Amino acid sequence: MKADSVQRIVVVGGGTAGWMTAAALVKLLPRRVDVRLVESEAIGIVGVGEATLPHIRAFNERLGISEADFMAATRATFKVGIEFNDWGAIGDSYVHPFGAFGHGTGSVDFHQYWLRLKQACVPVPELQELSMGVQVARQARFALPSADTSSIASTFGYAYQFDATLYAPFMRKVAEEAGAVRTEGRVVGVTQHPESGDIASLTMENGEVIEGDLFVDCSGFVSLLLGKTLGEPFEDWSHWLPNDRAVAMPCKTATALTPLTTVTAMPAGWRWRIPLQHRTGNGYVFSTRFISEDEAATALVAAVEGTPMADPRLLKFVAGRRARSWVKNCVAVGLASGFLEPLESTSIYLTQIGITALIELFPEKEISAVDRDEFNRLVDLEYDRIRDFLILHYHATTRNDTPYWDYVRTMSIPDTLADKLELFRKRGRVVKYREGVFLDASWIAVYLGQGVVPEGHDLRADGPPLDQLQRGMEHVKAEIQASVASMPGHREYLERYCPMTEAM
Amino acid sequence: MTEDRRITEIVVAGSGLVGFSAAAMLKRKIPGATVTVVGTAPADALSERIHATLPSVVGFHADLGLEEAQVLMGTGAAFRLGTLFEGWSDKRPGYVHAYGEVGRSLGVTPFHHHWVRMAQESAARGKPAPFDSHSPAAMLGRGGRFVHPQGDPDSPLSTYEYGLTIDPARHRE
Numbered sequence: 001m002k003a004d005s006v007q008r009i010v011v012v013g014g015g016t017a018g019w020m021t022a023a024a025l026v027k028l029l030p031r032r033v034d035v036r037l038v039e040s041e042a043i044g045i046v047g048v049g050e051a052t053l054p055h056i057r058a059f060n061e062r063l064g065i066s067e068a069d070f071m072a073a074t075r076a077t078f079k080v081g082i083e084f085n086d087w088g089a090i091g092d093s094y095v096h097p098f099g100a101f102g103h104g105t106g107s108v109d110f111h112q113y114w115l116r117l118k119q120a121c122v123p124v125p126e127l128q129e130l131s132m133g134v135q136v137a138r139q140a141r142f143a144l145p146s147a148d149t150s151s152i153a154s155t156f157g158y159a160y161q162f163d164a165t166l167y168a169p170f171m172r173k174v175a176e177e178a179g180a181v182r183t184e185g186r187v188v189g190v191t192q193h194p195e196s197g198d199i200a201s202l203t204m205e206n207g208e209v210i211e212g213d214l215f216v217d218c219s220g221f222v223s224l225l226l227g228k229t230l231g232e233p234f235e236d237w238s239h240w241l242p243n244d245r246a247v248a249m250p251c252k253t254a255t256a257l258t259p260l261t262t263v264t265a266m267p268a269g270w271r272w273r274i275p276l277q278h279r280t281g282n283g284y285v286f287s288t289r290f291i292s293e294d295e296a297a298t299a300l301v302a303a304v305e306g307t308p309m310a311d312p313r314l315l316k317f318v319a320g321r322r323a324r325s326w327v328k329n330c331v332a333v334g335l336a337s338g339f340l341e342p343l344e345s346t347s348i349y350l351t352q353i354g355i356t357a358l359i360e361l362f363p364e365k366e367i368s369a370v371d372r373d374e375f376n377r378l379v380d381l382e383y384d385r386i387r388d389f390l391i392l393h394y395h396a397t398t399r400n401d402t403p404y405w406d407y408v409r410t411m412s413i414p415d416t417l418a419d420k421l422e423l424f425r426k427r428g429r430v431v432k433y434r435e436g437v438f439l440d441a442s443w444i445a446v447y448l449g450q451g452v453v454p455e456g457h458d459l460r461a462d463g464p465p466l467d468q469l470q471r472g473m474e475h476v477k478a479e480i481q482a483s484v485a486s487m488p489g490h491r492e493y494l495e496r497y498c499p500m501t502e503a504m
Numbered sequence: 505m506t507e508d509r510r511i512t513e514i515v516v517a518g519s520g521l522v523g524f525s526a527a528a529m530l531k532r533k534i535p536g537a538t539v540t541v542v543g544t545a546p547a548d549a550l551s552e553r554i555h556a557t558l559p560s561v562v563g564f565h566a567d568l569g570l571e572e573a574q575v576l577m578g579t580g581a582a583f584r585l586g587t588l589f590e591g592w593s594d595k596r597p598g599y600v601h602a603y604g605e606v607g608r609s610l611g612v613t614p615f616h617h618h619w620v621r622m623a624q625e626s627a628a629r630g631k632p633a634p635f636d637s638h639s640p641a642a643m644l645g646r647g648g649r650f651v652h653p654q655g656d657p658d659s660p661l662s663t664y665e666y667g668l669t670i671d672p673a674r675h676r677e
Contacts, residue, residue, distance in 0.1 A: 062612065462535045
C-alpha cells in the first residue's frame with residue numbers, strides 16, 4: 001500500500017448511518033480518505049432509533065467523543081436493559097439486562113446452580129433478583145459500573161437512550177470538524193464503469209457529477225446504490241417476523257424516568273416506551289396482516305402515558321437483509337443493507353459493526369475479494385444471529401388470544417434457532433458464541449423470561465451441597481440489594497452528570 | 505434429569521494415558537458414578553509416544569485437584585513455552601511459536617499490523633527484529649530459561665502460558 005494513495009469516499013445519505021460513517025472514516029483513517037457526504041434536506045430521515053447497546057460506547061470513545069457532552073446534546077438517558085411485558089403470557093414481566101447473573105464467573109454457569117435448586121424444589125430467589133443489571137434498572141438507580149472485577153457492582157453494563165433526530169447532527173459536527181465535506185442535493189443518476197460494473201459517479205439534480213473510489217450507501221430503505229443500481233437481491237424474513245409497520249409518537253413523560261426501555265406485547269405486535277430527558281418516545285410495531293394502520297395508531301394514542309407532543313408518524317419496512325452488504329465498490333451501511341425491528345435495539349448496532357468492519361478491512365483502490373467476502377461474512381452472521389434471537393421472543397409464547405399470537409406461536413422457525421432451543425430445553429445449555437452481539441447471559445435472560453424452562457441442568461452443578469448453594473444465592477441477592485441501594489437515583493445522576501442544554 | 509435416569513456406572517476401555525485421564529476426570533465430576541477402567545493400553549498409541557502438551561494440560565491438572573509441584577515431582581515433567589520450527593520455511597531462519605502474546609497492541613490495532621508495516625517499509629530503516637523476538641515466552645524459551653507468568657497485566661511476564669513436556673509412561677502411572 002502506498003502512503004500517498006488517498007481514496008475518494010462518497011457517502012450517499014445523511015441520517016444516523018451516513019454521519020456515523022463519515023465521522024468514523026475521517027477520524028480513524030485521517031490520511032487515507034477524502035470523505036464527501038451527499039444528502040438532501042428534502043428527504044426526511046427515519047431517525048426513530050432511540051435505544052442502543054453498550055457497544056456504542058466503544059464507538060464514541062474511539063472517535064474521542066466525551067460521554068457527558070454527547071448525552072447532554074442528544075438529551076440522553078442511561079439504559080441498563082429492556083423490560084418485556086406480556087410476552088410469554090399476559091401478566092409476565094422480565095428484564096433482559098446488560099450484564100451477568102450472579103458474579104458471572106466460574107467454569108460452571110451460574111444459572112446451572114439456580115436450575116439445580118429449582119429442580120430440587122429448594123426455595124431460591126428468582127433469577128431476576130440475582131442480576132445486578134435487572135435490579136439497577138427496576139429500581140431506577142444509576143452509577144457507572146465498578147472497575148473492580150471482584151465487586152458485584154462490576155457485573156452490569158449500560159448503553160444510552162437518546163433523541164435520534166439529534167444524534168445525526170451531533171455526528172455531523174464531529175465529521176465536518178475532522179474534514180468531511182457535505183453536499184446538499186438529490187442524486188438523480190448513477191453511472192457505472194462499463195467493464196467492471198463498479199460505480200463510477202453520481203449525478204446530482206443540479207448537474208454536478210461526483211466521482212469516487214468507494215461508495216457507501218446510507219440511503220435508507222430505498223437502497224439507491226446497492227439495491228436499485230447494483231440489483232443486490234433482498235432476503236425477505238417476513239414469514240418469521242411478520243411486523244411491517246411502526247407508528248411512532250412522542251409524549252410528555254408522566255411516569256418514572258427509568259434506565260430501561262419498556263417493550264409491551266400488543267394484540268398485533270408490540271409497543272416501545274423510551275424515556276429521554278425531555279420527553280418519552282413511543283411506538284407500536286405491528287403487522288398489517290393482522291391489524292390496520294388506523295387501528296394501530298388509535299391503540300398507540302390510547303396507550304401512551306402522557307400528553308402527545310406530535311401526531312403519530314407511520315413508517316413502513318420489510319424484515320430482512322440484502323444477500324451481501326458489500327458488492328463491487330459499494331458498501332451499504334444502515335437501513336440500506338437490511339432491517340430488523342428494534343425489539344432488542346439493534347439497528348444502530350448493525351450500522352456500527354458495518355462501519356467497524358469496513359475500517360478494519362479497508363480496501364486499497366483495487367478492492368480485494370478476500371476483504372469483501374470477510375466483511376460480508378461478519379455482517380451476515382450478525383444479522384442472522386439477531387434474527388434468531390428476535391424470533392425466540394415471539395415463538396416462545398403461550399399466548400393464544402389473537403390470530404397474530406397464534407401465528408407466531410405455531411410458525412416454523414429457522415433450524416439454527418430450533419437447535420438452540422432444543423439444547424436449552426434439555427439441560428439449560430447455551431451455545432457459546434465468540435462472535436455476534438448477544439452472548440450467553442442475554443439468551444438465558446430471554447429463554448427463562450419467556451418461560452422456556454429446562455428439564456435438566458449441568459451435572460457439574462451437583463458438586464456443592466444444596467444448603468450451601470441456597471445460602472450462596474441468598475447472599476448474592478443481599479449483596480445486589482445493598483449495592484443498588486447505595487446508588488443515586490437515575491434522574492439525580494443525569495442532572496449532575498449530563499443535563500440537556502436547552503429546557504423543553 | 506430425574507434420579508432414575510442418571511448414569512451410575514461408567515466403563516472406560518483402554519488403560520493408557522488417555523483412558524486414565526478420562527477416568528480420573530469423570531470420577532471427579534460426575535457425582536455418584538463408579539468408574540471402571542478395563543483392558544490394556546494400545547501397544548503403539550500415539551499418545552504414549554508424544555511428549556509435548558499444550559497449556560490446556562495445566563488447567564486439566566488443576567481441575568483434577570492436582571498441585572503442580574506434585575505432578576512435576578511425581579512424573580519428572582518439565583515446562584514448555586512453545587515450539588521451535590527449524591527448516592520449515594526455505595530461506596528463513598527458525599521461528600518459535602510460543603504460547604502467549606507477541607508485543608503489545610498500540611491503541612486498538614494489534615501489534616502484528618505495526619510489525620508488518622515496519623517490515624514492508626524497511627528499506628529506509630532496516631528490517632525489524634524477527635517477529636518472535638517480541639514474544640517474552642519465545643525469548644525465555646530460546647534462552648533456556650523459565651519463570652511462571654507473573655506480575656500485573658502490564659508486565660510482559662504476565663502475557664503467556666506454558667505446557668509441560670511429559671514422560672507418558674510415568675504420567676500414566
